[in-house]
Amino acid sequence: MFIEGPTSLRFILYVLAMLLAAAPAFAAMEQCRFIQAKPEREACYQRQEAELAAKRKPEKPVDTTTLDSLKQMRQDDEAVYQSLHSICRGC
Numbered sequence: 001m002f003i004e005g006p007t008s009l010r011f012i013l014y015v016l017a018m019l020l021a022a023a024p025a026f027a028a029m030e031q032c033r034f035i036q037a038k039p040e041r042e043a044c045y046q047r048q049e050a051e052l053a054a055k056r057k058p059e060k061p062v063d064t065t066t067l068d069s070l071k072q073m074r075q076d077d078e079a080v081y082q083s084l085h086s087i088c089r090g091c
Contacts, residue, residue, distance in 0.1 A: 032044035 032041055032048060035041040035044055
């Protein structure tokens, strides 16, 4: 019924270690809902939200140089087309 051997023991120790490592983080996130006073509970939620926001990766800034270079290329292309049109009227 129970699998014997060093592999199963390693697996059990691994699962136990993962549960113990995750417990403090889970406990920190769950403590706010047990606070009875509403102002302290809301302050706790705000602190947690600020901590989570700090952990998140910041959004990449919008790269406007690519957009500007595309606009410049379109203007250059239009100028070339106009010059070709004036050179080759009947083409």
